[in-house]
Amino acid sequence: MRRGARAALLIGWLLALAGLGWMVSQRLHVSTDLRSFMPAPTTPDQRLLMEQVGEGPGSRLLLLAIHGQSDAKLAALSQGLAAALKKDSRYSQVLNGSFDLGALDERLLPYRYLLSPTLDTQPLDEVYLADQLQQRLDDLSSPAASLLKGLLPRDPTLEVLQLAERWAPAKSPQLREGVWFSPQDEALLLVQTAAAGFDPGAQQQSIDGIRQAFAALPGSAGATLEPSGPGYFSVVAAAQTRQQADWIGRISTAGFIALLLLAYRSFSSLLLSALPIASAALAGIAALTLAFPEVHGITLAFGFTLLGVAQEYPIRVLSHRRAGEDALASVRTLWPLLLTAIASACIAYLAFYASGVNGLKQLALFTIVGLLVAGCSTRYLLPHLLPRRVHDVADMRWLIRARTFVDRLPRPRWIPVAVAAAIVAMLALARAPLWQDNLAALTPLPADLLQRDARLRQALGAPDVRYLLVLEAPSAQGVLELSERLQPQVDALLARRAADALELPSRYLPSVAVQRARQARLPDRATLQRALDQALQGLPFRADLFQPFVDDVQAARTLPPLTPERYAQTPLGQRLAAMLVPRDGHWLGLGTISGVHDLAALQALGADTHGAVRLLDLKAASESLVVDYRTRILQALAAAALLLVLTIALALRSLRRAWHVLAPMTLATFLVLAVERVAGVEISLFHLVALILAGGLGLHYALFFERDTGDAAEQRRTLHATIVCVLSALLVFGMLAWATIPVLRAIGLTVSLGVAFHFCLSILMAPHARQD
Amino acid sequence: MLDRPLVVSGELSWLGGDRLQRRVEHPQQETSTIADGEVTQQREGRSPRHFSLKRAPQLQVLLDSFVALLGGDAARLQQAFEVRQEGDARGAWTLTLVPRDARVAKTVASIRIDGYANASRCMHLQEADGDLAVDLLGPLAARMPAEPTREALQALCQSTP
Numbered sequence: 001m002r003r004g005a006r007a008a009l010l011i012g013w014l015l016a017l018a019g020l021g022w023m024v025s026q027r028l029h030v031s032t033d034l035r036s037f038m039p040a041p042t043t044p045d046q047r048l049l050m051e052q053v054g055e056g057p058g059s060r061l062l063l064l065a066i067h068g069q070s071d072a073k074l075a076a077l078s079q080g081l082a083a084a085l086k087k088d089s090r091y092s093q094v095l096n097g098s099f100d101l102g103a104l105d106e107r108l109l110p111y112r113y114l115l116s117p118t119l120d121t122q123p124l125d126e127v128y129l130a131d132q133l134q135q136r137l138d139d140l141s142s143p144a145a146s147l148l149k150g151l152l153p154r155d156p157t158l159e160v161l162q163l164a165e166r167w168a169p170a171k172s173p174q175l176r177e178g179v180w181f182s183p184q185d186e187a188l189l190l191v192q193t194a195a196a197g198f199d200p201g202a203q204q205q206s207i208d209g210i211r212q213a214f215a216a217l218p219g220s221a222g223a224t225l226e227p228s229g230p231g232y233f234s235v236v237a238a239a240q241t242r243q244q245a246d247w248i249g250r251i252s253t254a255g256f257i258a259l260l261l262l263a264y265r266s267f268s269s270l271l272l273s274a275l276p277i278a279s280a281a282l283a284g285i286a287a288l289t290l291a292f293p294e295v296h297g298i299t300l301a302f303g304f305t306l307l308g309v310a311q312e313y314p315i316r317v318l319s320h321r322r323a324g325e326d327a328l329a330s331v332r333t334l335w336p337l338l339l340t341a342i343a344s345a346c347i348a349y350l351a352f353y354a355s356g357v358n359g360l361k362q363l364a365l366f367t368i369v370g371l372l373v374a375g376c377s378t379r380y381l382l383p384h385l386l387p388r389r390v391h392d393v394a395d396m397r398w399l400i401r402a403r404t405f406v407d408r409l410p411r412p413r414w415i416p417v418a419v420a421a422a423i424v425a426m427l428a429l430a431r432a433p434l435w436q437d438n439l440a441a442l443t444p445l446p447a448d449l450l451q452r453d454a455r456l457r458q459a460l461g462a463p464d465v466r467y468l469l470v471l472e473a474p475s476a477q478g479v480l481e482l483s484e485r486l487q488p489q490v491d492a493l494l495a496r497r498a499a500d501a502l503e504l505p506s507r508y509l510p511s512v513a514v515q516r517a518r519q520a521r522l523p524d525r526a527t528l529q530r531a532l533d534q535a536l537q538g539l540p541f542r543a544d545l546f547q548p549f550v551d552d553v554q555a556a557r558t559l560p561p562l563t564p565e566r567y568a569q570t571p572l573g574q575r576l577a578a579m580l581v582p583r584d585g586h587w588l589g590l591g592t593i594s595g596v597h598d599l600a601a602l603q604a605l606g607a608d609t610h611g612a613v614r615l616l617d618l619k620a621a622s623e624s625l626v627v628d629y630r631t632r633i634l635q636a637l638a639a640a641a642l643l644l645v646l647t648i649a650l651a652l653r654s655l656r657r658a659w660h661v662l663a664p665m666t667l668a669t670f671l672v673l674a675v676e677r678v679a680g681v682e683i684s685l686f687h688l689v690a691l692i693l694a695g696g697l698g699l700h701y702a703l704f705f706e707r708d709t710g711d712a713a714e715q716r717r718t719l720h721a722t723i724v725c726v727l728s729a730l731l732v733f734g735m736l737a738w739a740t741i742p743v744l745r746a747i748g749l750t751v752s753l754g755v756a757f758h759f760c761l762s763i764l765m766a767p768h769a770r771q772d
Numbered sequence: 773m774l775d776r777p778l779v780v781s782g783e784l785s786w787l788g789g790d791r792l793q794r795r796v797e798h799p800q801q802e803t804s805t806i807a808d809g810e811v812t813q814q815r816e817g818r819s820p821r822h823f824s825l826k827r828a829p830q831l832q833v834l835l836d837s838f839v840a841l842l843g844g845d846a847a848r849l850q851q852a853f854e855v856r857q858e859g860d861a862r863g864a865w866t867l868t869l870v871p872r873d874a875r876v877a878k879t880v881a882s883i884r885i886d887g888y889a890n891a892s893r894c895m896h897l898q899e900a901d902g903d904l905a906v907d908l909l910g911p912l913a914a915r916m917p918a919e920p921t922r923e924a925l926q927a928l929c930q931s932t933p
Binding site (some may be wrong): 134545 | 773774775776777778780796799800802804808809810811813815821822823825901
């Protein structure tokens with residue numbers, strides 16, 4: 001190709017990349033919700049789990065502790081922060097222990113007679129009113145006078161206080177200076193975020209908002225704010241993983257560049273060989289933005305890892321060039337093998353697409369498009385740009401020696417048998433559990449964070465994130481009625497200390513039936529006025545003082561009962577909304593539980609309700625979900641393996657040759673599994689993904705080693721290319737194996753081991769060397 | 773709010789530190805304790821009621837003035853109140869305390885203490901909404917009229933023992 005044409009091609013390619021980059025920057029929406037990376041739930045419990053993981057009342061709760069100042073200053077900060085957050089729509093509930101009459105909306109105040117259970121047992125008659133008024137009189141002469149004085153005319157029976165007490169957390173922390181304090185002298189706050197708990201991006205914004213509001217408070221400089229809770233943990237885990245992946249990525253990228261420079265001693269070759277990878281990544285993302293409204297962050301992270309296979313394509317081309325030969329000519333001889341490798345990898349990733357998990361589908365699309373683009377651009381574009389003069393790697397002295405050494409290695413026929421026997425022995429010996437089903441174990445949090453969370457959770461009486469009592473009924477009212485019927489049983493359980501607290505939805509809103517019954521019990525204006533007048537006799541209250549009270553009771557008699565929809569606009573209504581959720585024409589009530597002591601008693605709660613009431617163990621549900629997930633991936637992999645055998649056999653047109661390619665690859669894959677099992681590693685989904693990546697790389701090694709060119713120089717080039725590939729993979733993934741985050745370590749360790757085993761086995765089992 | 777004044781009798785004792793106890797014997801038995809920033813109210817036959825001192829600024833003021841007066845802590849008194857003194861330290865005197873904290877001043881306008889020589893005789897707590905609480909202290913407590921008026925109490929407090 002002429003110089004001018006080369007320049008035009010290069011510019012055209014770069015322009016195309018720039019265009020793709022522009023399109024990606026316009027269309028790409030990265031989502032961070034971890035749920036899109038979980039499999040589609042099948043059982044009702046799993047579906048509930050998926051919702052609860054994000055939207056559940058427990059998982060959206062942030063626990064805040066402020067310390068480092070005097071009690072009085074901390075209390076002022078707590079009040080200031082609560083006031084600021086209550087105005088912010090990112091938070092649906094803010095509690096700091098300060099008694100808040102505003103919890104019940106001004107317009108809803110007359111509803112107190114429908115919400116409070118006081119009047120269920122106690123009519124508003126003369127006897128009751130007289131007793132209450134006498135008590136209020138005592139209150140006025142007591143230290144509580146200034147507290148209650150304002151309430152008195154409208155609410156002489158202090159119904160509002162009854163409700164406030166009823167809605168206060170069952171087990172409140174110590175009150176000091178009017179706000180909650182932990183025994184460790186920290187001011188405590190509970191904040192419920194509007195954002196889903198396991199959406200680290202949205203949680204990050206919620207936590208940033210809290211920190212900003214805190215920093216803006218006067219006097220906050222000397223105090224420290226420490227958040228805790230599931231949302232905060234997801235932020236910490238995401239940040240930790242990103243941080244480690246970043247520094248490891250920087251080091252291994254530098255090493256990778258140094259390695260390629262050393263191997264090919266050409267800057268222009270290095271830069272040009274980056275073009276197929278860049279094209280692959282951009283085209284992959286562009287395809288994702290076209291096919292999906294949002295692209296998951298994990299898809300991108302994993303996708304770039306899996307695209308590591310594509311870096312082999314240009315390396316093969318660079319290593320296999322002969323002195324004086326056109327790059328195009330060397331690519332043509334390599335292409336059948338490369339095409340086989342690309343096709344096989346694409347087939348393997350198709351298995352991901354079939355898994356039905358949204359995140360994995362994205363991953364499959366990204367990788368398949370990426371590999372195809374990388375392969376085609378390596379075949380059809382890159383050779384035209386590569387420099388014409390190169391030095392042939394086949395003449396390098398160390399390579400000649402290396403090839404001689406490799407050729408002299410003994411290759412007894414029993415190697416596969418021996419390796420297989422070793423694998424079986426190791427798998428049989430391994431004692432550790434085979435599978436790691438606990439998702440949390442993969443992004444572990446620092447122990448001190450967990451301890452602090454447990455301490456704060458206990459101090460605040462905050463609900464457990466693990467258990468939920470699920471109430472199911474055809475309508476929201478049905479759930480509330482069920483919840484009311486259940487309340488006596490729950491009270492009995494709590495009295496027996498089966499749990500520290502169990503909050504049912506009806507605690508915040510009685511059913512319409514109960515509200516109507518309470519309404520029916522309210523006296524009419526004349527009756528109430530008569531009772532009040534008689535009760536007031538002999539008491540020093542002004543005669544017309546309680547007019548607002550009489551008016552409120554009258555208003556309450558004709559109010560339409562409070563429904564969840566009408567209630568939803570108030571702060572407490574939002575609390576209820578988290579506990580009352582619609583589902584496929586059904587309604588679910590979610591009871592939050594704190595401090596479980598007797599699990600069996602809680603499970604027995606719904607024994608005779610035919611599933612209308614049941615205890616949901618979110619941890620068990622999440623584990624069953626992971627098991628389903630893995631089963632699907634394994635099934636997909638089995639299908640992919642069959643397809644792979646067919647593809648290789650067809651491509652090589654020989655079952656015997658296919659065996660020589662597939663046997664080392666299969667053995668090496670199982671060898672990695674066996675070694676990790678013996679070392680006590682529990683296999684997670686990430687190990688499976690890493691095994692597939694290593695398998696893809698191993699397939700390349702085996703394919704190229706199997707190729708019989710009958711040309712010693714070409715064999716040396718094959719060795720050169722494979723060594724460069726192995727070293728670069730070891731460099732990148734070996735670094736990851738040192739990470740402290742289990743997800744990264746799982747991928748790094750598995751791929752490194754895999755690459756090493758694949759390399760050794762495909763050399764030792766290469767057929768023709770033995771025939772020499 | 774009330775047509776006639778409310779009269780209670782009992783004992784107010786300083787338990788040392790920031791702790792104050794108020795025991796009412798008439799008309800209804802009741803014990804209130806202020807300790808560690810919390811007020812506990814115990815009434816016969818009922819479960820105790822707790823609330824934070826922060827929510828009853830009136831009590832905070834009462835506590836501050838009492839503890840400072842009884843403990844002879846002039847600095848603390850000066851810190852919480854603007855102090856105005858009139859009269860003769862050996863004869864009849866009046867101490868007027870105006871809260872410095874604007875939030876407190878919204879509920880408690882001022883406290884006036886009438887005394888004679890080294891004994892306090894009356895404490896007037898003027899609330900911002902016009903209500904007035906008068907405490908007759910020491911020997912004067914026994915001389916509380918059955919149907920007190922502001923004027924009668926005023927005269928009683930400023931009388932010579």
